[in-house]
Amino acid sequence: MATKEQTEAAAQAASGEAAALEARYDPATIEAKWQARWDAQPDLYATEPLTSAKPKYYVLGMLPYPSGQLHIGHVRNYSIDDALARYMWMQGSNVLHPMGWDAFGLPAENAALKNNTPPKQWTLNNIAAMKRQMRRLGLAYDWRYEITTCLPEYYRWNQWFFLKMYERGLAYRKKSKVNWCPQCATVLANEQVVNGCCWRHEEQPVEQRDLEQWFLRITNYEQELLDDLAKLEGWPEKVRTMQRNWIGRSEGAEIQFELEDASAVPEGEEKARKTGTALLPAREDVKGSGKKIAVFTTRVDTIYGATSLQLAPEHPLVKEMTAADAGLSDAVAALLDQQRKAREQGDVGAIEKHGVYTGHYAINPFNGERLPVWVGNYILLDYGTGAIMSVPAHDDRDYDFAKKYGLEIKVVILPRSHGKAAADGELEPLLPFTGEDSLLINSGEFSSLGCVEAQHKMAAYAEEHGFGKATVTYRLKDWGVSRQRYWGTPIPMLYCGNCGIVPVPESELPVLLPDNVEITQLGGSPLARMPEFVNTTCPKCGGKALRETDTMDTFVDSSWYFYRYTDAHNDKAPFATETVAYWFPIDQYIGGVEHAILHLIYSRFWTKVMRDLGLVRNDEPVERLFTQGMVIRNGAKMSKSKGNVVSPDEMIATFGADAARMYSLFAAPPDRDLDWQEDGVAGVSRFLGRVYRFAMKYADRAKADAGAHGAPLSPESQALLRKLHQTIRKITEDFAGRWHFNTDIAAIMELVNMLTAAEPAINAGKVPDAVVADILRSLTLLLAPFAPYLAFELWERIGEKSVLLRAPWPKFDEALAREEQIEIPVQINGKLRAVVRVSADADEDTVREAALKDEKIAALIAGKEIARIIVVPRKLINIVVK
């Protein structure tokens, strides 16, 4: 049994331990305490009604795919939007800051194969795990607006939109060559093909297959999608450029070349025609065959220099020609084969140019000249018309091709500096010459025109004479949304033997995705192997019908999810128009630049469709976009194979959520790549500990006196308040748009360094309690967006009763922030020689005098002639001597 003394000693030790704990920053305890409190307050992050007098602010981080684990990139992304959301709350805005799950997609099926877990269960488990991590990070989401795209409450509206688009002809079915990834066993959108390979399987060449597919007519909006990029001033220029290139508008002309009648070849040309290298002159007795080859060109001004036509190997006319010519057929097959091999080696761009002469000639409608028709492996079927006129003198690729096969080269434009007189021989070293600021020669009635002027006149001429017109071509293709996959939104369409394609009536939505599906690696949709899903009755005729078994591309889900957050539980409509009108456009959207094209162009398209359906009033979904940099480690992208993946859980367990979050903001400006260094997290954690200990030491004084400072202030108090207000000013200005949170956190560190250095003065009574209280209070507010757990704890410890989340952001006082004395560097001939102290409002003469009086300066300029003295008020003085 213990003696009384022993018990007392133990009690003392225990209380000593408690005091020690108190004095030590222990994020695990603090964060657990506040997490429990926040979880118990569902209204904490709630939005106010639409009638709120506060300005609205919709801040959003891109929703994650529920892979099962947050990665460090998520921590960084969500630390940014969370800091911004918290700041806006403190600024008195009505903030919407939601989160959800992009929950359909292939990994769930792969996991099902591997672990024999149904995709739905796997996905929902992952969501639960990641939600736990988000709560642990202290992210300020109102989970009552959470959306999960794989649940029928959500995906039924994908189906509903699909029906609306179908009604309007924006969704259509066509047989088409599609990109097929054998590993995914599904179709890929053009946007998902990277270097001819699958975006998920970078080594896997994409195959072409012919399938009936559903498409969304994004090309209806191509021009508006392009034009409106100009409005998106709050988007990074980089993203706008990428989208502009993706849409790929080019202006040019389409010109019809007529194929010669092969049965009526003029006499005496047989030899010249053998190799297909010769350009043949215009002749009266040439006959057309009636067959036309349409060519797209952006340089119709060079058409007099065309010396051959080049067709894509898959061009329909080529099929016709090869049908009648076995030799040609073999040669074209060989071309295609080479192309396939090059693609498999992943080097489509560098493939050598090959061609085959078809034995046919076509007539240039401008001058009657006859051009050999070739098949070229560098011609793309799905761009323009799949055929080009080849102008070797004025196009790099055509030049290479012509040199290789000995085709003629005809110069028809000249640099302006060369005038009209230059002979062809002199020009040879210039070729291929492509400058548009040039003049036409050898071009009939168009000679001596400038290129741009000629382009317009020649297109108009072609139109007048019925063999062409000015046109615009886009690189953007319609969006193929069919996927032969199970884990996605069923496409709400039926096939009836009598009625053909029949949409599922709106009243029958949602078309539920069955749960009990066997996932296999066989090609085609697993749904096709479920008779109970496939077989149904036709709503039109009551006869037998089959359901569409393809599901939608998951990019459909993310194209409009942010609208759903505003009205997440609406079961009558995807959302209420008025609610969306209040919250949209999104004030600030934050995510990775990898979504610059796919997600961000699809969601712009979806917004425009919804606007035309009368559902929303905004033309664009996102006012300001911010793309944060990647998190790398040791200079390399984090990946499992490199073994350099950082687990957020470990980081949080060791240093706390505040330190992990704050480090992710401190280590680099948010738009740049961040090199993750664990020692850096430890450093931030140490800093938070310093803040904590300082606050604990002086919390009682802060509690005791929260009144006015009183005057006059001691120099020590003035210096501290000056630093405080300079810090407030810096951070406030930074939140307005510069967003260099790394320097904001550095500024807070400077403030804290100054505070700890001032401790002797504080302890000597030179800083009144009211000033200490003011500083502690403001410091806590400044920390709140970056380290919310610690800030909430300090707020309570210094006796504040209000909810920190909505406490007003501190205002900076310009008078307090102003320096009274400033240091002015003094240069002689641009070299720093001294620093003088003057009052902040000193005029030029005073500064000049002070500088000249400085001992060092006086010594250095003694006996020299002063040529000039430059005084930059409040900045610098430079004395120029000879």
Add this chain to the structure above:
RNA sequence: GCGAAAGUGGCGGAAUUGGCAGACGCACCAGACUUAGGAUCUGGCGGGGCAACCCAUGGGGGUUCGAGUCCCCCCUUUCGCACCA
């Protein structure tokens, strides 16, 4: 090939408008303290030199009283696009 961004100590980075280069942090060095804790506190920390001073922001030129910042040429890295007619 085309387009964009970037290049600053041993490392991450700062310098917002042409005005003290290296804030803040990491690592490291020296010291103090100790309840030995991923402690804490103090000081140092671009290079050369005893110093005065000199050199230094990828390289070379230029503009300017003054350049990391602006202009020209070149090099390197990263990202995007890539046979788009």
